[in-house]
Amino acid sequence: MEYxxxxxxxxxxxxxxxxxxxxxxxxxxxxxxxxDFEGILYYGFIPFEDQRFHQTVFFKSTAAIHxxxxxxxxxxxxxxxxxxxx
Numbered sequence: 458m459e460y461x462x463x464x465x466x467x468x469x470x471x472x473x474x475x476x477x478x479x480x481x482x483x484x485x486x487x488x489x490x491x492x493d494f495e496g497i498l499y500y501g502f503i504p505f506e507d508q509r510f511h512q513t514v515f516f517k518s519t520a521a522i523h524x525x526x527x528x529x530x531x532x533x534x535x536x537x538x539x540x541x542x543x
Contacts, residue, residue, distance in 0.1 A: 483532040489525035496522045500529055 473491035480486075487498075498520040520527045 481528065484528060484530040486528050487520075487526070489522070492525040494522055494525045498522055498527060498529070502534065 473489070474494070475490050476487045477490075478485050478487050500520060518530075518533070520529045
Protein backbone atom coordinates (compact mmCIF):
# COMPACT_ATOMS: atom_id res chain seq x y z
CA MET A 458 0.00 0.00 0.00
CA GLU A 459 1.34 3.42 -0.94
CA TYR A 460 0.69 6.54 1.12
CA UNK A 461 0.90 10.06 -0.16
CA UNK A 462 1.25 12.96 2.17
CA UNK A 463 -0.56 16.17 1.43
CA UNK A 464 -0.28 19.09 3.80
CA UNK A 465 -3.19 21.36 4.65
CA UNK A 466 -3.92 24.27 2.38
CA UNK A 467 -3.27 27.36 4.45
CA UNK A 468 -5.35 30.47 4.04
CA UNK A 469 -2.43 32.74 4.95
CA UNK A 470 1.14 32.06 3.95
CA UNK A 471 4.37 34.06 4.06
CA UNK A 472 3.95 34.68 0.35
CA UNK A 473 0.42 36.08 0.27
CA UNK A 474 0.72 38.14 3.46
CA UNK A 475 3.88 39.94 2.37
CA UNK A 476 3.59 43.70 2.89
CA UNK A 477 4.78 46.25 0.33
CA UNK A 478 5.34 49.65 1.97
CA UNK A 479 5.30 53.18 0.59
CA UNK A 480 5.84 56.35 2.61
CA UNK A 481 3.09 58.95 2.96
CA UNK A 482 2.88 62.41 4.54
CA UNK A 483 2.13 61.03 8.03
CA UNK A 484 3.18 57.39 7.99
CA UNK A 485 3.29 54.28 5.86
CA UNK A 486 0.81 52.96 3.34
CA UNK A 487 0.97 49.23 2.76
CA UNK A 488 -0.44 46.71 0.35
CA UNK A 489 -0.46 42.94 0.60
CA UNK A 490 0.03 40.57 -2.30
CA UNK A 491 -3.36 39.05 -1.40
CA UNK A 492 -5.77 41.81 -2.45
CA ASP A 493 -8.73 39.97 -0.89
CA PHE A 494 -7.20 40.06 2.59
CA GLU A 495 -9.31 41.70 5.32
CA GLY A 496 -8.07 42.07 8.89
CA ILE A 497 -6.13 44.06 11.45
CA LEU A 498 -2.40 44.77 11.72
CA TYR A 499 -0.94 45.37 15.19
CA TYR A 500 2.26 47.41 15.13
CA GLY A 501 4.83 49.03 17.39
CA PHE A 502 8.45 49.94 17.92
CA ILE A 503 11.12 47.55 19.15
CA PRO A 504 13.38 49.21 21.76
CA PHE A 505 16.69 47.61 20.79
CA GLU A 506 18.79 49.57 23.33
CA ASP A 507 16.44 49.08 26.31
CA GLN A 508 16.52 45.45 27.44
CA ARG A 509 13.62 45.92 29.89
CA PHE A 510 11.36 45.10 26.93
CA HIS A 511 12.01 41.77 25.24
CA GLN A 512 9.54 42.21 22.42
CA THR A 513 7.78 44.81 20.33
CA VAL A 514 5.89 47.42 22.34
CA PHE A 515 2.61 47.60 20.49
CA PHE A 516 0.93 50.96 20.16
CA LYS A 517 -2.62 51.34 21.41
CA SER A 518 -3.99 51.56 17.87
CA THR A 519 -4.24 49.12 15.02
CA ALA A 520 -4.29 49.45 11.26
CA ALA A 521 -7.34 48.12 9.44
CA ILE A 522 -6.69 46.09 6.30
CA HIS A 523 -9.32 46.31 3.56
CA UNK A 524 -8.82 44.66 0.18
CA UNK A 525 -5.19 44.04 1.17
CA UNK A 526 -4.46 47.75 1.80
CA UNK A 527 -3.92 49.81 4.93
CA UNK A 528 -2.15 52.75 6.55
CA UNK A 529 0.06 53.07 9.65
CA UNK A 530 0.09 56.67 11.00
CA UNK A 531 3.66 56.66 12.36
CA UNK A 532 3.51 60.36 13.35
CA UNK A 533 0.95 59.48 16.04
CA UNK A 534 3.58 57.34 17.79
CA UNK A 535 5.75 60.32 18.77
CA UNK A 536 6.15 61.09 22.44
CA UNK A 537 5.22 58.47 25.03
CA UNK A 538 5.36 55.52 22.62
CA UNK A 539 8.56 56.57 20.83
CA UNK A 540 11.29 54.54 22.52
CA UNK A 541 13.50 54.61 19.42
CA UNK A 542 13.79 58.44 19.27
CA UNK A 543 12.13 58.57 15.91
